[in-house]
Amino acid sequence: MIYWGVMQDGGRMLLGDPREAALSFDWDAPADQLKAVFPADRIWEDINEVCMYEGGKGVFRGIVDEQNTRLTSEGLFVELVSRSREALLLDNEAEPVIIKRPSLESIHKRLIEPLGFGRIKGESESVPGELRVEKGASCWRVLCDFCGEYLGTEPYVDFEGDIRCEGLGEVRAELRDVISAELQRLPYKRLSAVWKQGYRGGYDTLYSDPEAPVVRRRYVSAQSGRDPRGMLEEAKRDSGLLTVVCAGGVWPLRGIIADVSVPGLGRFEGCRVRRGTYFRDGNGERTRLVLERGKGDVADQEAF
Template structure:
């Protein structure tokens, strides 16, 4: 693993091996997280750090901005702690101006809410239009973009190589995990969790008559024998398609119903959206999607933890 930091004076420095590291990326969280503690002796005299990148097996797995830089000393020595988030954090940290667009397209939303923050551009196959789109008070720049994309394209945007991408994520690599078959990636632990408590079976919408009188059902709620309803007044962003908003709420509740957590005893380059098969005496799955990746390193060793979900509810 190679960790390189940028200094406030414009320089670059490769950092020593960290004493502690945790780096996480997730499907539905736009900003990846980074936390590491480094021995401070080799870094004494350095100026303030502003950004850093992490490469694993020649692959860029983190590219972000420093949130905190802490120098500390205790009985074990002097340490430098760095906390960072990927560059999309700037869209989370900034509030969007409340407004209502008339006949706004995707490029209008990008220009109004993203372009000013220095992204390289917008990558999209289509430029859909909504006759009216409202950004409510308190929404972040990212929430404005995400809401528009989910309404018009049915996907969640993401950031790659400095571009905002409003497309379906590419298929990614396919890896096979097994402790019994030759040539497969080994794992040290496996957990299969079936989360019934989060699934919503019915959403009752508040209509223009001000009554909660429009029901939208989860198509497999009855099959699962789950009864969990929500009364929703459609947010302004979904005013033009309240049923689609209700469907999205129920799909999101299904995303992590089946959550499989696998830990690999190594730092293995895996990306959100990659496909995973598990072939083992404990479980057998042929097509899971990587929902979250967490790299860890400390005095006891290194690991890569994958949170895996069924692909049905990954937009």
């Protein structure tokens, strides 16, 4: 990985090899995070962004949340803590407003363009009705809710800084050079039944998972907007995880569907990456990935 810093005046600085670095991804968190410590021979200028490249391709671009300069017995070091540009949407409160016949274009023009995002990509047609932006809602929440309800997608920001709302898609990847692995069976995560509130106020609609090993019930109000089927499926995915550590760097991770063979555990296919962290330190480069068990895996069931 090659690391560049972008200063406030737009100038660029080659940051060199970090003493240690950790780049983290979480499917449930909009922004990736990088923490990196670099040797330095002087105090650096203020850095606004950090960019990471692998083989000439940009893999991470993040705004700097912290720039910490430390003098130790081993010398001078600069720690940079940064998050990918989704952080700008998370950190900024959206203007309370009512947008009639909302569209991606109108949301972009009113709420997002002032944050420095020049382009937004996705279905641009207006939808009927109005979008009511409540006080305290973040720009990310407004955009994410609109994309989820009307486009069936989840937005993200690409390396160039464009907001992408057309859907990420899936990329199949074979994980290699496995250093270690852990297979987790977590039956306490599984739900056996979700009761949904009906129009008369009672919780009288049942959604169940007959394969759940124990009884664990949840009740969903009519106002919550939660999908009982989705809750059962998510709980099922959470109950079986595979953690693998691979030599080298595996990035980016969002949208990756992984296949991996683990000696002694078996072959796992169609596993979505739930979380991942790329490490670089004195032991070299490695990537730790937490995978959802895929439907097509052929793990050795005797391991359970």
